[in-house]
Amino acid sequence: MTSFDEVFQSSVENPEAFWAEAAKSITWYKEYDKILDDSNPPFYKWFPGGKMNTCYNAIDRHVENGRADQVAIIYDSPVTDTLLKITYKELLEKVSTFAGALASQGVGKGDTVVIYMPMIPEAAVAMLACARLGAIHSVVFGGFAPHELAIRIDHAQPKVIVTASGAIEGVKTLEYKPLVDSAIEQSTHEVSKVILFQRDFVKSTMIDGRDLDWVELVSNSQPADCVEVDATDPLYILYTSGTTGMPKGVLRDNGGHAVALHWSMKNLYDIDPGDVWWSASDVGWVVGHSYIVYAPLLQGSTTVFYEGKPIGTPDAGAFWRVISEHKVKALFTAPTAFRAIKKEDPEGKFFEKYDTSCFECLYLAGERLDPDTLHWAEDLLKVPVIDHWWQTETGWAIVGNCRGIEELPVKEGSPTKALPGYDVRIVDDDGEVVPKGTEGNIVCKLPLPPGTLTTLWRNDDRYIQSYMTKFPGYYETSDGGFIDEDGYVFVMGRMDDVINIAGHRLSTGAMEEIISNHPDVAECAVFGADDQLKGQLPVGLFVVKAGVTRDGDEIKKELVKMVREAIGPIACFRDACQVVRLPKTRSGKILRGTMRSIANSKEYRMPSTIDDPSILDEITEYLTKMGYGKK
Ligand code: COA
Ligand code: AMP
Numbered sequence: 001m002t003s004f005d006e007v008f009q010s011s012v013e014n015p016e017a018f019w020a021e022a023a024k025s026i027t028w029y030k031e032y033d034k035i036l037d038d039s040n041p042p043f044y045k046w047f048p049g050g051k052m053n054t055c056y057n058a059i060d061r062h063v064e065n066g067r068a069d070q071v072a073i074i075y076d077s078p079v080t081d082t083l084l085k086i087t088y089k090e091l092l093e094k095v096s097t098f099a100g101a102l103a104s105q106g107v108g109k110g111d112t113v114v115i116y117m118p119m120i121p122e123a124a125v126a127m128l129a130c131a132r133l134g135a136i137h138s139v140v141f142g143g144f145a146p147h148e149l150a151i152r153i154d155h156a157q158p159k160v161i162v163t164a165s166g167a168i169e170g171v172k173t174l175e176y177k178p179l180v181d182s183a184i185e186q187s188t189h190e191v192s193k194v195i196l197f198q199r200d201f202v203k204s205t206m207i208d209g210r211d212l213d214w215v216e217l218v219s220n221s222q223p224a225d226c227v228e229v230d231a232t233d234p235l236y237i238l239y240t241s242g243t244t245g246m247p248k249g250v251l252r253d254n255g256g257h258a259v260a261l262h263w264s265m266k267n268l269y270d271i272d273p274g275d276v277w278w279s280a281s282d283v284g285w286v287v288g289h290s291y292i293v294y295a296p297l298l299q300g301s302t303t304v305f306y307e308g309k310p311i312g313t314p315d316a317g318a319f320w321r322v323i324s325e326h327k328v329k330a331l332f333t334a335p336t337a338f339r340a341i342k343k344e345d346p347e348g349k350f351f352e353k354y355d356t357s358c359f360e361c362l363y364l365a366g367e368r369l370d371p372d373t374l375h376w377a378e379d380l381l382k383v384p385v386i387d388h389w390w391q392t393e394t395g396w397a398i399v400g401n402c403r404g405i406e407e408l409p410v411k412e413g414s415p416t417k418a419l420p421g422y423d424v425r426i427v428d429d430d431g432e433v434v435p436k437g438t439e440g441n442i443v444c445k446l447p448l449p450p451g452t453l454t455t456l457w458r459n460d461d462r463y464i465q466s467y468m469t470k471f472p473g474y475y476e477t478s479d480g481g482f483i484d485e486d487g488y489v490f491v492m493g494r495m496d497d498v499i500n501i502a503g504h505r506l507s508t509g510a511m512e513e514i515i516s517n518h519p520d521v522a523e524c525a526v527f528g529a530d531d532q533l534k535g536q537l538p539v540g541l542f543v544v545k546a547g548v549t550r551d552g553d554e555i556k557k558e559l560v561k562m563v564r565e566a567i568g569p570i571a572c573f574r575d576a577c578q579v580v581r582l583p584k585t586r587s588g589k590i591l592r593g594t595m596r597s598i599a600n601s602k603e604y605r606m607p608s609t610i611d612d613p614s615i616l617d618e619i620t621e622y623l624t625k626m627g628y629g630k631k
Pocket of ligand 2: 365367369389392503
């Protein structure tokens with residue numbers, strides 16, 4: 001057996017040979033001219049000259065190669081009491097016909113399509129149909145409010161928006177269509193067509209001349225064939241939180257993406273064609289793009305599409321039921337889902353009710369895996385519990401434990417080792433590599449492997465400035481951490497204003513931008529406080545303008561409402577407090593990091609540049625009253 005270290009070594013010593021070998025598993029209409037074009041760093045191109053189609057690789061070729069009757073998607077929806085199994089042949093029919101429907105509305109190669117949908121198979125159908133046509137999809141998570149959707153519409157400039165009438169979120173019925181209508185109203189970009197999937201439990205009103213009913217449109221459409229695209233052509237844009245209110249449109253290509261994701265299914269997750277794989281996330285997040293839709297289908301396995309929650313739909317045994325009923329081999333979710341289950345059912349009584357002998361491994365990512373959750377899951381499931389670290393930008397894991405190559409021992413607090421293709425280093429603020437065991441900035445030496453971002457959509461400058469400028473020659477991950485003597489990477493958390501709420505990435509900078517629009521607010525700071533269930537929650541401190549005498553609590557309620565309306569419920573912004581002043585440096589920079597340390601009872605060094613150190617006592621008092629920090 002080849003050891004993991006040998007495979008890793010070959011990937012960094014000769015990346016081109018390594019990825020050329022992996023590329024053999026993808027069907028190319030025309031082979032690439034070159035494996036890597038590195039002539040214009042930091043814009044690297046994998047497999048230039050190659051012609052292929054991602055949808056063909058994810059569906060058609062399996063139908064042609066004997067998997068026509070194998071189930072491709074298991075749609076399990078406890079919230080609507082639905083179970084549906086879609087074979088590869090059926091999926092091909094659905095996707096090609098929906099591609100025809102999109103084409104009938106003028107969508108073609110290079111056009112953009114925004115998809116705002118709940119966890120229903122039609123979301124995957126819409127994504128794959130775009131891929132089939134060479135169109136670029138941009139899926140927006142359903143928990144985002146119209147304002148956020150509008151920002152994405154204006155930036156992505158879609159020809160068509162695909163949506164559904166609504167969703168059931170736990171026990172709540174939510175209407176999506178009014179949100180889409182409002183977003184279109186708020187955006188300046190003209191959206192000519194909205195394709196709407198009507199769900200049984202909530203029917204939407206259609207706008208004449210603009211809105212089209214999914215079922216009706218499809219019944220009048222002819223199947224469309226796969227369009228040949230360049231490996232380097234874009235497959236999708238996925239907006240993710242940066243440090244400001246304007247999200248970053250991460251751009252993914254077709255060829256490198258297909259090669260890397262296919263490689264990861266066996267080598268990282270040990271999933272073979274025909275295996276049942278479940279990623280309990282949402283198509284609106286990168287985990288959903290990569291591991292609910294593309295990777296499992298590229299591999300010819302069966303993917304579970306779960307429309308429900310870990311708890312409450314109907315109980316804390318939901319995950320075990322799905323695993324046992326569909327013979328799931330491995331599950332991928334966020335630690336927060338396990339913390340939710342643990343809170344409801346600490347002794348794991350529900351687990352005992354199900355036969356989960358099919359289950360081989362739990363993969364967790366999206367946020368730091370705390371030791372309690374790790375051990376609780378290990379003790380309950382009695383299978384390996386594997387942490388791995390990645391980002392929307394990379395599209396697949398940077399650090400993990402490649403069970404398909406060699407399962408390495410788990411070290412608490414570490415997602416294990418850098419994956420093949422990623423030359424991970426720790427550097428200090430001057431870009432110097434630090435000794436083993438020393439904390440610093442986690443960076444990856446360029447070029448990044450295939451499947452990672454190629455740029456930010458319509459913003460090459462921001463791509464360079466956000467990721468490639470601070471440490472020339474490296475990709476800046478914005479996470480901090482260290483590497484130990486054995487090469488295990490420990491990820492300690494973000495170094496910027498991005499926070500992680502229940503595995504969802506949000507920007508405190510975006511929340512501050514909204515709060516500062518309140519007429520009574522002079523200035524504010526939002527930062528992440530540790531939370532037992534969701535990992536982090538945002539906390540806001542605000543100073544009112546001179547002369548404002550209104551009750552701080554009233555203002556707080558208005559701020560909470562503003563953030564909910566502008567970003568969405570997913571921001572979970574519920575806690576804020578009026579303060580007299582905020583701690584700042586002498587040059588006027590708000591010391592958010594110091595306040596975050598106080599809120600989380602972490603040791604901090606008094607910033608040498610602080611304007612007035614006594615403010616920190618005041619802030620400690622406020623935060624203590626709010627229930628944070630040292631008692
Ligand atoms: N559409 C609309 N609203 C949504 C939504 C969606 N797709 N997803 C979440 N929301 C809403 C929720 O209804 C809730 O609204 P509320 O404030 O009115 O109650 C709010 O956004 C916060 O949602 P969430 O953080 O998910 O909290 P929760 O209490 O509903 O559930 C967990 C808590 C832990 C069960 C849930 O967060 C979970 O299952 N997490 C798994 C993590 C995950 O899948 N991460 C993806 C990356 S791997
Ligand atoms: P996202 O882009 O939404 O996938 O969020 C990426 C961020 O989530 C990373 O930059 C990390 O801060 C955090 N993250 C993801 N996975 C892990 C993990 N396994 N351990 C620690 N942090 C993680």
